[in-house]
Amino acid sequence: MKLYFDLEKLIDERRFNFIRDGLEDVEPADIAGMVEELPPEKAVVFFRILPKDMEAEVFANLDHDMQKSLIERFSDKEICEVIEELFLDDAVDFIEEMPAAIAKRVLAHATDETREQINKLLQYPDDSAGTIMTVEFVHLKRTLTVAEAFTKIRKIGPDKETIYTCYITDAERKIEGVVSVKNLLLAEPTEILGDIMETHMILVHTDDDREKVVKLFEKYDFLSMPVVDSEDRIVGIITIDDIIDVVQDEATEDMQKMAGMLASDKPYFKTSILGLTKNRIVWLVVLMVVAMIIGGILENFEGAIAALPILTVFIPLLMDTGGSSGSQSATMIIRGMALGEITPRDFFRIIWKEMRTGLLVGSILAIINFGRMWLTYMNHPEHGPNVIPIAMTVSITLLITVFIANVVGGLLPIAAKKLKIDPAVMAAPLITTIVDGFALIIYFSLAVWILGDLMATAA
Amino acid sequence: MKLYFDLEKLIDERRFNFIRDGLEDVEPADIAGMVEELPPEKAVVFFRILPKDMEAEVFANLDHDMQKSLIERFSDKEICEVIEELFLDDAVDFIEEMPAAIAKRVLAHATDETREQINKLLQYPDDSAGTIMTVEFVHLKRTLTVAEAFTKIRKIGPDKETIYTCYITDAERKIEGVVSVKNLLLAEPTEILGDIMETHMILVHTDDDREKVVKLFEKYDFLSMPVVDSEDRIVGIITIDDIIDVVQDEATEDMQKMAGMLASDKPYFKTSILGLTKNRIVWLVVLMVVAMIIGGILENFEGAIAALPILTVFIPLLMDTGGSSGSQSATMIIRGMALGEITPRDFFRIIWKEMRTGLLVGSILAIINFGRMWLTYMNHPEHGPNVIPIAMTVSITLLITVFIANVVGGLLPIAAKKLKIDPAVMAAPLITTIVDGFALIIYFSLAVWILGDLMATAA
Numbered sequence: 001m002k003l004y005f006d007l008e009k010l011i012d013e014r015r016f017n018f019i020r021d022g023l024e025d026v027e028p029a030d031i032a033g034m035v036e037e038l039p040p041e042k043a044v045v046f047f048r049i050l051p052k053d054m055e056a057e058v059f060a061n062l063d064h065d066m067q068k069s070l071i072e073r074f075s076d077k078e079i080c081e082v083i084e085e086l087f088l089d090d091a092v093d094f095i096e097e098m099p100a101a102i103a104k105r106v107l108a109h110a111t112d113e114t115r116e117q118i119n120k121l122l123q124y125p126d127d128s129a130g131t132i133m134t135v136e137f138v139h140l141k142r143t144l145t146v147a148e149a150f151t152k153i154r155k156i157g158p159d160k161e162t163i164y165t166c167y168i169t170d171a172e173r174k175i176e177g178v179v180s181v182k183n184l185l186l187a188e189p190t191e192i193l194g195d196i197m198e199t200h201m202i203l204v205h206t207d208d209d210r211e212k213v214v215k216l217f218e219k220y221d222f223l224s225m226p227v228v229d230s231e232d233r234i235v236g237i238i239t240i241d242d243i244i245d246v247v248q249d250e251a252t253e254d255m256q257k258m259a260g261m262l263a264s265d266k267p268y269f270k271t272s273i274l275g276l277t278k279n280r281i282v283w284l285v286v287l288m289v290v291a292m293i294i295g296g297i298l299e300n301f302e303g304a305i306a307a308l309p310i311l312t313v314f315i316p317l318l319m320d321t322g323g324s325s326g327s328q329s330a331t332m333i334i335r336g337m338a339l340g341e342i343t344p345r346d347f348f349r350i351i352w353k354e355m356r357t358g359l360l361v362g363s364i365l366a367i368i369n370f371g372r373m374w375l376t377y378m379n380h381p382e383h384g385p386n387v388i389p390i391a392m393t394v395s396i397t398l399l400i401t402v403f404i405a406n407v408v409g410g411l412l413p414i415a416a417k418k419l420k421i422d423p424a425v426m427a428a429p430l431i432t433t434i435v436d437g438f439a440l441i442i443y444f445s446l447a448v449w450i451l452g453d454l455m456a457t458a459a
Numbered sequence: 460m461k462l463y464f465d466l467e468k469l470i471d472e473r474r475f476n477f478i479r480d481g482l483e484d485v486e487p488a489d490i491a492g493m494v495e496e497l498p499p500e501k502a503v504v505f506f507r508i509l510p511k512d513m514e515a516e517v518f519a520n521l522d523h524d525m526q527k528s529l530i531e532r533f534s535d536k537e538i539c540e541v542i543e544e545l546f547l548d549d550a551v552d553f554i555e556e557m558p559a560a561i562a563k564r565v566l567a568h569a570t571d572e573t574r575e576q577i578n579k580l581l582q583y584p585d586d587s588a589g590t591i592m593t594v595e596f597v598h599l600k601r602t603l604t605v606a607e608a609f610t611k612i613r614k615i616g617p618d619k620e621t622i623y624t625c626y627i628t629d630a631e632r633k634i635e636g637v638v639s640v641k642n643l644l645l646a647e648p649t650e651i652l653g654d655i656m657e658t659h660m661i662l663v664h665t666d667d668d669r670e671k672v673v674k675l676f677e678k679y680d681f682l683s684m685p686v687v688d689s690e691d692r693i694v695g696i697i698t699i700d701d702i703i704d705v706v707q708d709e710a711t712e713d714m715q716k717m718a719g720m721l722a723s724d725k726p727y728f729k730t731s732i733l734g735l736t737k738n739r740i741v742w743l744v745v746l747m748v749v750a751m752i753i754g755g756i757l758e759n760f761e762g763a764i765a766a767l768p769i770l771t772v773f774i775p776l777l778m779d780t781g782g783s784s785g786s787q788s789a790t791m792i793i794r795g796m797a798l799g800e801i802t803p804r805d806f807f808r809i810i811w812k813e814m815r816t817g818l819l820v821g822s823i824l825a826i827i828n829f830g831r832m833w834l835t836y837m838n839h840p841e842h843g844p845n846v847i848p849i850a851m852t853v854s855i856t857l858l859i860t861v862f863i864a865n866v867v868g869g870l871l872p873i874a875a876k877k878l879k880i881d882p883a884v885m886a887a888p889l890i891t892t893i894v895d896g897f898a899l900i901i902y903f904s905l906a907v908w909i910l911g912d913l914m915a916t917a918a
Contacts, residue, residue: 027659029680153644154644157644157645163641163644164623164640164641182616182622182623185613185616185640186613186617200484217703218704218707221488222700223699223700240682240699240700240703241676244677244706245677247706247707248710251707255717255790256794258717259786259789259791260783260786260787261787261790261791267795267800268791268795268801268812269800269805269808273812273819276791276816277819280784281820281824283783284780284787284820284824285823287780288779288824288828291776291778291780292776292828292831294775295773295774295775298772298775302769302771303768305764309761309762312761312771312774313755313757313761315771315774316754316892316896316899317751317754319779320747320778320888321746321747323782324742325739325743327719327888328743331714331717332715332718334714336727339707339711339726341726342728346728353728353735356732357736357739360732364740364744365740368747372751429782429783432782432891433775433779436779440775
């Protein structure tokens with residue numbers, strides 16, 4: 001699939017026909033990859049020698065930086081050609097990412113019709129069905145015969161993103177039914193669309209969240225789904241290939257939020273140091289403030305710490321284990337909600353399940369910890385005599401902390417959902433920090449209670 | 460879309476025709492949802508009154524528990540009907556999840572041909588292309604005309620999962636080309652498939668990892684892709700609707716691993732307390748042992764802690780902030796690799812980027828921390844006079860810790876990938892624990908160095 005010669009050199013030598021022959025069987029997505037590896041001034045030359053019918057598809061597959069470089073070097077006529085040939089959803093995607101000056105120049109060279117359609121698509125709310133739909137689809141009248149439908153599809157098909165699902169619409173573009181090309185092929189040529197169409201349809205509104213759209217595609221295994229406006233007129237369709245991108249984007253965003261970052265769909269290497277810093281610093285400052293407050297709790301126990309500094313040795317154990325447990329249950333719940341397997345109505349079932357799991361996990365860890373502390377310290381010159389109460393203090397704290405961590409990890413994402421906050425922010429960093437606070441309070445309270453006499457002796 | 464009457468009551472009253480009428484326009488996936496809400500003995504009655512042509516599709520949409528309940532109640536003849544009607548990939552999916560006794564009974568009632576095909580599919584390695592393909596696809600000979608191809612598609616189409624992409628194969632089932640129904644519709648009826656087929660194809664092997672398949676679908680926007688065996692004969696196809704499930708599964712698995720759990724594709728409520736505990740405890744024990752070792756480091760500093768217990772107050776701040784920073788960069792790298800945006804070859808670029816980001820983030824946090832410590836403690840009766848050196852110690856530790864956290868977070872996932880370990884395990888829990896170790900060593904070493912005189916005075 002690679003061109004086994006130096007493309008850059010061939011461009012310099014202006015061996016354009018030779019290049020064109022080599023590109024014959026190459027997929028547009030792969031050609032886009034080649035364009036991206038060229039310096040912009042050569043990329044534009046290469047782009048110009050592409051077969052005309054391929055230009056738009058290659059362009060749609062380029063990253064935004066290269067799209068920008070090309071547009072800056074294109075003549076007005078070239079801009080017009082590309083924007084008119086692009087599928088509308090690709091065009092909107094591209095214009096959204098361009099700086100205002102370039103977007104304006106591009107729109108200025110589109111035909112009135114294209115410009116109007118693009119502007120309309122640009123107005124839909126972020127992450128709504130409207131932003132991922134395409135307005136190029138096949139719609140047919142219910143009075144057509146199957147044979148007439150095929151004639152129509154043959155005529156308009158080449159410009160449509162998918163022809164396999166056709167929508168039957170009335171004079172006001174209200175959707176009346178749907179036929180697939182499979183249905184048409186299996187029907188007699190003389191049958192009337194109105195008789196064979198499926199009238200029961202799943203459809204989405206332009207303002208529906210794209211996550212809802214994903215769930216419908218997953219459930220019903222459609223190839224495409226109609227999108228209607230507030231007056232139930234069909235305005236576009238969403239095709240399944242775009243859904244995969246949405247699924248990946250949503251998962252990436254959730255992972256970023258779950259790691260305490262602002263979500264960004266920019267690839268890592270396209271994000272500047274300042275951009276990365278901005279995405280990371282916000283939550284870190286919040287968490288730092290929370291951690292400061294938690295640390296402040298320890299000031300009340302300075303006496304205990306001074307008397308028994310060995311207590312400090314077990315702080316990392318308690319903090320890390322508690323935090324990890326909490327983020328485990330939070331992750332299960334956050335992901336379960338994103339996949340629609342868990343809803344806020346399951347609140348009590350989750351708490352009950354997490355309580356039992358937390359108790360079991362906590363008990364196992366507490367027993368292991370007790371055993372290892374006993375083995376490590378039983379012959380210790382200083383701590384040996386007190387190994388049982390010290391190990392008890394740490395192990396009981398561990399059990400309670402893990403229990404609380406599981407419950408808090410299960411509870412916070414659901415609470416967030418109810419409060420219309422994205423549950424994904426209730427993940428590892430925040431829960432770890434909160435659970436750490438509980439762990440320390442429990443630990444030192446227990447220590448003062450169980451080891452109070454010991455501390456008095458030491459002091 | 461709901462039946463607005465009590466389905467269970469209608470079944471008890473044996474009003475089967477009434478139910479059947481109500482189901483006319485309901486999607487199989489929704490009927491499956493109704494079946495799942497019935498008690499098993501009524502579910503089987505309900506299932507039996509479904510239109511015959513819908514049974515298999517409804518069955519494929521049921522959860523595994525309900526499939527099992529139904530099979531246990533089915534007659535031999537019913538089992539035979541369902542297994543023969545299921546698409547083969549759905550059948551394999553279902554048999555994989557059944558207990559051995561049930562799987563055996565089901566296979567015993569399949570026809571020889573079906574059983575052979577299922578057994579073959581069951582042999583492919585986990586997560587390979589073979590496990591997600593279907594063997595029901597349209598293959599045509601290159602000598603057919605377009606009109607003949609349509610006749611063939613009409614005849615065999617109803618049993619195939621997709622008819623829109625047809626594969627041209629030779630006598631040995633080697634793949635020669637591909638035509639889409641769109642190509643066929645746009646061609647003249649007399650044209651020969653061999654002349655209009657696309658001969659350049661992207662294909663995958665049965666043993667290829669399904670993540671590779673996902674990347675190809677994402678890149679090329681195909682509706683389906685051919686799967687070939689080691690001798691390049693076509694053995695099946697993968698359709699895009701199954702890819703969405705793979706994408707979700709892979710993201711779920713990665714999130715679970717990133718939260719320090721064993722990956723499981725069982726939904727939360729289907730997993731028992733013991734199952735949840737098993738998935739969670741393994742990593743917790745590993746992390747607990749690491750945290751114990753790290754805690755052990757603190758034993759060397761007991762003197763410093765006893766002399767200046769205020770130092771303990773800042774441990775949560777340093778541990779939480781360091782851990783969160785590390786998991787931020789690890790998440791970016793792990794996800795970037797999963798999406799194919801980052802490869803191990805980018806090692807040095809990543810380290811360089813993370814060093815600069817870490818320095819910037821760390822500096823900002825250190826300055827904020829210094830300011831807030833100075834404000835909090837400057838008038839403190841005991842710590843006021845030493846606020847500058849103490850705040851310096853904490854802030855410098857914070858800066859170094861965040862810097863190291865970013866580098867470690869960027870480095871470990873890549874190192875894992877090079878060692879053929881899943882990068883996703885190098886996420887929050889492990890990195891947090893490792894970074895915590897660094898943080899504590901740096902903190903107390905700095906403290907002894909900067910605050911040594913102060914400690915001597917206190918002691």
